[in-house]
Amino acid sequence: MRNVFMDYAIRVMDVSKKFGKPGEPFWKRLPLLKHVQMPENNGNGHGNGNGHAAAPQEGNGNGKASHDKEIVAVDHVSFDVEKGEIFGVLGPNGGGKSTLIRLMSTLLLPDSGQITVFDIDVVRKPMAVQPLINRVSVEASFFKKLSPLENLLYGARLYGMAGKETRKQVVEILTRLGLEKRSIYNPMEEMSRGMQQKVAIARALLSHPRLLLLDEPTTGLDPRSKREVQAVVRELCQEHGTTILLTTHDMVEAENLCGRVAIMDAGKIVAMDTPQGLKKRVHNENGSETTLEDVFLALTGKQLANKEEEANE
Numbered sequence: 001m002r003n004v005f006m007d008y009a010i011r012v013m014d015v016s017k018k019f020g021k022p023g024e025p026f027w028k029r030l031p032l033l034k035h036v037q038m039p040e041n042n043g044n045g046h047g048n049g050n051g052h053a054a055a056p057q058e059g060n061g062n063g064k065a066s067h068d069k070e071i072v073a074v075d076h077v078s079f080d081v082e083k084g085e086i087f088g089v090l091g092p093n094g095g096g097k098s099t100l101i102r103l104m105s106t107l108l109l110p111d112s113g114q115i116t117v118f119d120i121d122v123v124r125k126p127m128a129v130q131p132l133i134n135r136v137s138v139e140a141s142f143f144k145k146l147s148p149l150e151n152l153l154y155g156a157r158l159y160g161m162a163g164k165e166t167r168k169q170v171v172e173i174l175t176r177l178g179l180e181k182r183s184i185y186n187p188m189e190e191m192s193r194g195m196q197q198k199v200a201i202a203r204a205l206l207s208h209p210r211l212l213l214l215d216e217p218t219t220g221l222d223p224r225s226k227r228e229v230q231a232v233v234r235e236l237c238q239e240h241g242t243t244i245l246l247t248t249h250d251m252v253e254a255e256n257l258c259g260r261v262a263i264m265d266a267g268k269i270v271a272m273d274t275p276q277g278l279k280k281r282v283h284n285e286n287g288s289e290t291t292l293e294d295v296f297l298a299l300t301g302k303q304l305a306n307k308e309e310e311a312n313e
């Protein structure tokens with residue numbers, strides 16, 4: 001049984017998030033602003049009113065079209081991640097994984113429930129949470145005409161780092177992630193998506209986050225790049241004690257990398273355990289070894305579609 005005095009990096013407590021239908025503007029949900037009159041929302045019922053750069057982006061800020069129909073992206077989800085753990089969230093497209101990460105990283109506000117990161121409430125104290133975390137998403141943005149080195153030096157400035165030591169550190173991180181010398185100095189637009197993904201991870205490492213949120217960190221990478229990225233994730237956890245939460249469609253990755261895995265479908269967590277524990281729940285009648293794919297199928301009645309396979313078709 002898990003101990004109530006455990007050291008938690010993340011606590012997600014009965015969190016829900018819907019998209020689509022207009023709801024109460026977010027500022028009405030902030031305890032200190034409940035009585036304050038603010039201009040009306042931006043049309044999707046959320047609005048961010050305060051104009052602060054770090055304010056959460058609501059509604060369809062990730063470029064997804066807003067819907068007339070209400071979509072429950074995250075549906076009463078609860079789980080804890082211990083400090084130093086590599087925790088995987090596994091699920092099909094549209095299962096709610098990215099929304100969950102965006103809620104944890106203060107980019108979205110939950111409709112209900114509470115999330116704490118290192119015991120700090122992400123809604124009440126987003127500015128205290130932000131320096132402790134970093135997020136890598138599939139659609140990481142860069143100055144495409146600039147090189148990885150230039151992009152990372154720019155990022156380093158934003159994190160308050162400067163000087164010769166930073167330049168050395170940037171080159172070191174990029175090399176560790178398997179980038180060739182030549183690519184470090186060439187424009188990002190000439191790089192493959194997989195290589196760009198590595199640069200995104202390198203940029204996130206610059207701020208030395210205590211919690212790294214990786215949204216499909218290896219999707220689209222070739223097997224070698226995948227292994228390099230996975231090795232870095234392991235090293236961060238083992239040598240630096242970084243807590244890592246990652247989402248993936250790749251069951252082998254989840255099994256090899258994660259101490260525990262939550263299987264998420266249609267906004268809900270349908271099972272959560274160690275990969276071994278999950279596999280024990282399902283017995284293959286034909287005698288073959290159970291995989292996480294079998295577990296997923298047994299729990300949801302669905303096949304876990306592999307994005308990369310789809311993309312290569």
Ligand SMILES: Nc1ncnc2c1ncn2[C@@H]1O[C@H](COP(=O)(O)OP(=O)(O)OP(=O)(O)O)[C@@H](O)[C@H]1O
Pocket residue numbers: 019020058059060061062063064065066067071072073091092093094095096097098099100
């Ligand atoms: N900003 C938004 N506005 C409207 N609907 C959204 C928004 N973001 C996500 N959704 C919807 O919420 C649901 C969950 O999406 P989410 O991106 O969290 O899933 P996911 O598991 O990360 O999927 P994928 O693996 O494809 O990235 C989907 O139905 C999606 O269309």
